[in-house]
Amino acid sequence: MSKHVKPPRITEKQFMRSVTEMASALGWRFHHEANSFGSKPGFPDLALFHPDHGALYLELKTGNYGLTGPQQEWIDWLTHCRQIAYVVRPDDMDVIEAMLRGNMIFREDVPA
Numbered sequence: 001m002s003k004h005v006k007p008p009r010i011t012e013k014q015f016m017r018s019v020t021e022m023a024s025a026l027g028w029r030f031h032h033e034a035n036s037f038g039s040k041p042g043f044p045d046l047a048l049f050h051p052d053h054g055a056l057y058l059e060l061k062t063g064n065y066g067l068t069g070p071q072q073e074w075i076d077w078l079t080h081c082r083q084i085a086y087v088v089r090p091d092d093m094d095v096i097e098a099m100l101r102g103n104m105i106f107r108e109d110v111p112a
Contacts, residue, residue, distance in 0.1 A: 010090045012062045016045065019060065019088075019096060023048055026100045028056075042070025044078070044085060053102045057085040 010018075016032065023030055023046075030048040033039060044057040057078050059071055067075065067087060078085035088096055 010062055012045075012060055015060050015062055015090050018090075018093065019046065019058065022097060023100055026050075028053075028100060040070070042068060042072075042074045044071075044074060048100075050100075050102075053100075055083060056099060057083060058096070059085070059087045061087055061089050 020030055020032070028048045028050045030046050032046050033043070044059040046056075046058040046060065048056040048058065050056075057075075059067065059075060061067075071087075075085045075087065084099075086099075
């Protein structure tokens with residue numbers, strides 16, 4: 001009898017590394033607040049900047065976790081201010097790569 005083995009779940013740290021390595025390779029600069037102690041909660045995990053593609057804010061999520069209230073408020077506020085802000089998961093790497101290559105897509109096109 002064979003057991004169904006689930007693939008190991010990627011950690012947020014591993015996911016962050018994958019995204020930042022890709023971003024760096026494609027000419028983006030980024031900021032990640034490694035220690036958010038003393039900061040207001042909810043700001044996206046990554047703020048990325050490219051001279052040709054502008055700014056991009058990403059909230060990285062692993063597993064089935066949703067946004068906290070402050071995270072949703074920041075995403076809403078950034079998009080209201082005409083910034084590009086998304087919630088992304090490890091399964092979205094193809095979408096993330098497209099965005100980092102300058103193929104920005106509308107928020108509705110990003111999987112929830």
